Amino acid sequence: MQFFIEVLVGGLLSGVMYALVALGFVLIYKASGVFNFAQGAMVFFAALTFVGFQEVLPGWLGMAADSSIVFWLAFLLAFLAMIVLGVATERIVLRPLVNQPHITLFMATIGLTYVIEGIAQMTWGATVRGLDLGIVDEPIAWLMDNYEIGISKFDLFAAGVAASLVALLALLFQYTKVGRALRAVADDHQAALSIGIPLQTIWRVVWAVAGFVALVAGMIWGARNGVQFALTFTALKALPVLILGGFTSVPGAIVGGLIIGASEKLAEVYVGPFVGGGIEGWFPYMLALAFLLVRPEGLFGEKHIDRV
Amino acid sequence: MLYREAGQFKASYAEDAQIFPIRQDRIGFWLLMLVFGVAVPFLASEYWLKAILIPVLIFSLAALGLNILTGYAGQLSLGSAAFMAVGAFAAYNFILRIEGMPFLVALVLAGLTAAAVGILFGLPSLRIKGFYLAVATLAAQFFIVWALVKFPWFSNNSSSGVVTAQDVTILGYTFATPEAKYVLTFLIVAFMALLAKNMVRSSTGRAWMAVRDMDVAAQVIGFRLMRTKLLAFAVSSFYCGVAGALYAYTYIGTVEPEGFNLDLSFKILFMIIIGGVGSIMGSFLGAAFIVLLPIFLDNFVPMIFGDSLGAGFVSNFQLIIFGGLIIFFLIVEPHGLARLWQIAKEKLRLWPFPH
Numbered sequence: 001m002q003f004f005i006e007v008l009v010g011g012l013l014s015g016v017m018y019a020l021v022a023l024g025f026v027l028i029y030k031a032s033g034v035f036n037f038a039q040g041a042m043v044f045f046a047a048l049t050f051v052g053f054q055e056v057l058p059g060w061l062g063m064a065a066d067s068s069i070v071f072w073l074a075f076l077l078a079f080l081a082m083i084v085l086g087v088a089t090e091r092i093v094l095r096p097l098v099n100q101p102h103i104t105l106f107m108a109t110i111g112l113t114y115v116i117e118g119i120a121q122m123t124w125g126a127t128v129r130g131l132d133l134g135i136v137d138e139p140i141a142w143l144m145d146n147y148e149i150g151i152s153k154f155d156l157f158a159a160g161v162a163a164s165l166v167a168l169l170a171l172l173f174q175y176t177k178v179g180r181a182l183r184a185v186a187d188d189h190q191a192a193l194s195i196g197i198p199l200q201t202i203w204r205v206v207w208a209v210a211g212f213v214a215l216v217a218g219m220i221w222g223a224r225n226g227v228q229f230a231l232t233f234t235a236l237k238a239l240p241v242l243i244l245g246g247f248t249s250v251p252g253a254i255v256g257g258l259i260i261g262a263s264e265k266l267a268e269v270y271v272g273p274f275v276g277g278g279i280e281g282w283f284p285y286m287l288a289l290a291f292l293l294v295r296p297e298g299l300f301g302e303k304h305i306d307r308v
Numbered sequence: 309m310l311y312r313e314a315g316q317f318k319a320s321y322a323e324d325a326q327i328f329p330i331r332q333d334r335i336g337f338w339l340l341m342l343v344f345g346v347a348v349p350f351l352a353s354e355y356w357l358k359a360i361l362i363p364v365l366i367f368s369l370a371a372l373g374l375n376i377l378t379g380y381a382g383q384l385s386l387g388s389a390a391f392m393a394v395g396a397f398a399a400y401n402f403i404l405r406i407e408g409m410p411f412l413v414a415l416v417l418a419g420l421t422a423a424a425v426g427i428l429f430g431l432p433s434l435r436i437k438g439f440y441l442a443v444a445t446l447a448a449q450f451f452i453v454w455a456l457v458k459f460p461w462f463s464n465n466s467s468s469g470v471v472t473a474q475d476v477t478i479l480g481y482t483f484a485t486p487e488a489k490y491v492l493t494f495l496i497v498a499f500m501a502l503l504a505k506n507m508v509r510s511s512t513g514r515a516w517m518a519v520r521d522m523d524v525a526a527q528v529i530g531f532r533l534m535r536t537k538l539l540a541f542a543v544s545s546f547y548c549g550v551a552g553a554l555y556a557y558t559y560i561g562t563v564e565p566e567g568f569n570l571d572l573s574f575k576i577l578f579m580i581i582i583g584g585v586g587s588i589m590g591s592f593l594g595a596a597f598i599v600l601l602p603i604f605l606d607n608f609v610p611m612i613f614g615d616s617l618g619a620g621f622v623s624n625f626q627l628i629i630f631g632g633l634i635i636f637f638l639i640v641e642p643h644g645l646a647r648l649w650q651i652a653k654e655k656l657r658l659w660p661f662p663h
Contacts, residue, residue, distance in 0.1 A: 035439050096639040102438070103384060107581045108638045110574060114631025122624040236446070236570070243443045275458065282454050285447035289432055292444060296435045 007269050008262055013155035015261020016162045017224070020217035021238035022245065022253040023165070024210040029247045030186040031206040033102065034094065037109040040235020041116040042211060045085065047218030047227045050078040051131050052124040075215075082211025085116070090203050117232060126229065131222040158220045165216055166254060169209075173250075178205055186248070240284035244291055246301025255299060260284045311656040327505055345494055349487040357486040358559075364592075364599045365490075365497045366554045371579040371591035372504055373547025378577075379586035380508055381540030382520025383433050384441060387448035388548050388576045393568035394422040394452060395549025396556035397462050400471050400563075404464055411476050415496070415553050422549025423542040425452070430541025434534055437523075449570055456565035463565075470564040473557045489558040496554065500547060505588045507543070516540050517586075582637050584646025593645040605629055 021043060028036040053074035057063075063070055093108050173179040184192040185202045193199055221231055241260045245252025267283045297303050311332050318324045328334045352361060374388045399418035403409050429448040433441055456462050456469070463471045476483040476492065483489050507513055515536045518526035527533050556563040575598055583594020605626045641648055655662075 093635055093639075097642075100638075100642050103378075103585075104581070104638055104642050106439070106442075107577065108635050110578075111631040111634030111638070114627045115635070116631075118624040118627035118631065122621060122628070126620055126624075239443045239446060243440050247439065278454065278458065282447060282450035285444070285450055289444045289447045292436050292440055293432060296437070296440065298440070 004266075007265050010152070010155065011262035011265030012258050013152070013159050013261070014265065015241075015257040015259070016155075016159045016254075017217070017220060017257075018234075018237050018241045018261055019254045019257025020158075020162050020165070020213065020220065021234045022241040022257055023169070023250065024213040024217065025235075025238060025242050026245075026247065026250055026253045027169075027206055027210045027213065030250075031182055032094070032185075032203050033105075033189075034109065035102065035106045035247070036210070037106060037235065038089075038112040038116055039210065039214060039238070040232045041113040041120070042082070042085070042214040043218040043221065043234055044227075044229065044231040045116050045120040045218075046078055046082055046211065046215035047131065047222035047231060048120045048124045048129075049081045050074050050215065050219060051129045051222065051227045053077045055129075078215055079212060082215055083208040086207030086211045087204050090200065090207055094203060095200065113232070117229070121229070128226050128228040129222075131219060131227050154224065158224075161216060161220060162254070165213065166250065169213075169250060172209075178202075182206065237284070240288040243298055244288045246298030249298070249300035252298060252300035260287065263287055311653075311659075313657070325509075327509070341498065345491070345498070349491055352490075354486050357490045360599065360603065362486070362490055362493055362559050364596045365493045366551050366559055367576065367579060367595040367599055368592045369497050369500060369554065370548050370551035370576050371583065371595045372501060372588065373544045373551060374576050375580045375583075375585065375587070375591045376504060376508070376516070376547065377540050377544035379580060379584075379590075380513060380520060381516040381537060381544075382523075383430075383537065383540060384438065385445040385544070386442050386570070386573050386577065387429065387445040387452075388544075389568040389570070389572035390449045390452035391422045391426055391545040391548035392552030392555060392572070393456055393563075393565055394425050394545075395419060395552030396563050396568070397456055397471070397565070398422065398549065399553035400473060400556065401462065401464075403474050411478050411557075415550055418553040419546040419549040422552070423546040426541045426545025426548075427538050430538050430545075433537050433541065446570070449573055453565045453568060468564070469566070470562055471556075472562045476557050483558070493554055493558045496550070500550065501588060501592075504547070508588065512539065520586075578634060580644075582634065582644055584644030587644065587646035589649065590644050590646030593649070597645065601630060601633065602626065 021039060024039045024042065025036060028034055028039070051074075054070060057070045057074055057077075058067075061070070061073075089112060093112055094105070097105055097108055171179075173183060181192070181197045181202055182205070184195075184197055185199060189199065192202075217234070218227075218231065221234055225231070238257075241253060241256040243256075244259060245254070245256025264280055264284050264287075267287075268280050272279050292298070311330075313330045313332075316329075316331055318329070323329075328337055348361065349357070370388060370392055373391070374385060377383050377385050395418045398421035399414050402414040402417050403411070425448075429445065432444045436444055460466070460469075463469050476489070478492075481488075483492050508516070515526070515531050516539075518529070518531055519533065519536050519540075523533055526536075552568070560567075579594035579598045580591060581594070582597050583592065584590025637644075
């Protein structure tokens with residue numbers, strides 16, 4: 001039983017990390033209807049930029065590498081880079097493709113993935129880097145002593161960050177002017193345009209916010225697994241989360257992430273040995289697929305009504 | 309001046325319904341077939357045959373398969389490479405395990421196996437649409453590659469999962485030289501392309517297009533959705549399966565499941581997007597473009613910047629150019645190269661007196 005709980009909680013917490021990536025997808029899909037495949041590359045780019053600045057800044061400023069000023073400055077600069085990336089994407093890629101079919105936009109974001117990966121590695125090099133957030137990846141002693149359940153501090157920290165990020169986004173969406181405009185655009189592009197909401201500004205904001213989410217996700221994933229090219233594959237982990245939760249729902253991304261994370265780990269531990277292991281790669285997809293057969297629009301997705 | 313249909317009268321329905329109604333097109337088509345079927349094997353160097361012409365043909369076939377599914381039936385799929393893997397490993401096992409299995413029969417059986425798997429993974433399309441379906445087809449991609457790696461029976465217990473394709477022998481003749489392999493590939497691809505062209509012109513193709521344009525409306529006017537969609541998945545997977553088998557037998561010779569990864573699926577998707585969605589010819593143009601582009605960049609980038617740059621820089625630069633070109637193409641001509649060709653043809657019919 002203890003082992004089961006340990007696996008379950010471990011899975012749930014890793015699900016939070018998937019949800020962090022899925023969140024970026026949802027934001028962009030909601031506001032612009034673009035299925036942004038480049039989100040994984042953005043996570044990689046953000047993490048690499050952050051680590052890169054962390055390396056060069058001490059030299060430029062003449063400060064110790066572990067000072068908090070360097071950390072926050074690197075964070076700020078990486079965020080700035082993500083804003084630039086988002087605005088450039090909107091201007092160069094999306095604006096000329098307005099009114100094209102969804103698949104064309106989707107393909108364009110796959111092209112964008114290559115470009116971002118290329119730029120990231122060209123600027124900062126392709127070596128694997130460590131990222132230290134100052135939180136050790138070790139079980140919480142109190143839980144270990146009393147209940148013999150090993151839960152990593154780092155996982156808990158990641159869950160905390162995800163929760164506060166979602167809360168922050170919810171506040172942004174609910175109580176700010178920009179948030180209201182975002183919701184209006186997500187609801188109906190044309191109606192939003194007709195009452196004077198600048199669509200392109202909104203898109204830029206959304207891409208910048210998605211860039212911010214990518215930066216947070218990239219820092220947490222990078223601290224976990226090292227900042228390396230494999231980070232781009234986090235996007236593939238987020239896709240089943242996305243279809244399970246529904247493309248357009250922020251809570252869906254979180255709940256979907258939890259379900260996928262938990263079931264994936266449980267399946268790997270309890271079913272995996274019977275079929276040779278390594279089922280983590282496809283199990284989430286199969287689960288999402290089976291789920292979609294029952295609810296084609298995902299958990300929280302908008303129900304699609306066909307009219308002739 | 310030359311490209312004009314004036315004076316060409318059609319006296320029967322058969323003449324009216326032929327694939328190339330304009331005589332110049334027919335002549336051009338047969339010239340093309342002669343050049344690529346007869347002249348090229350004699351003239352082209354081994355490098356050209358092995359590294360460019362054979363892969364272009366094979367990827368054209370795979371792109372054709374995906375184009376039938378995505379371009380004609382409107383079901384977006386990201387799992388084409390997995391169906392190629394099914395075809396390649398099915399052909400390998402049929403030839404390995406059945407004594408005296410003729411190559412062409414094995415090829416058809418490999419296609420049918422892929423078709424069966426395709427139908428299985430096409431079932432969700434009856435409920436799910438659009439991007440949800442696209443992500444669902446990723447399940448096929450990951451599951452099939454995983455299964456081929458995990459169960460050693462598929463690769464005849466080879467420790468690394470890599471299989472080496474047997475010799476291709478038809479009626480006692482072994483296709484060993486690149487020229488022979490090229491001609492074989494060319495004949496198979498040309499035959500299947502013709503088949504596809506006729507399929508999309510027939511009631512089957514019209515049913516697919518009706519479902520693509522609006523499946524509810526298609527259902528209302530009496531198309532059976534399940535049959536139509538699953539047939540599209542089956543035919544598409546059949547083409548991908550045959551392409552996969554050819555990939556193993558006439559192109560690289562040794563295959564491993566990991567070779568048929570998501571990247572390859574994306575490449576095939578790029579081929580149809582750049583070539584033209586819903587166009588047979590576009591599949592060929594797109595495949596040629598995607599196969600030639602990296603080769604071109606390999607030679608071109610060092611030529612401009614010299615050899616002083618590191619290999620890492622060059623490969624990243626190629627990545628950027630590749631992605632950038634795809635975006636550029638999508639912006640400039642979202643309907644692909646096939647559309648450009650169509651526009652050129654329309655212009656040619658009026659040239660040089662456009663008024």
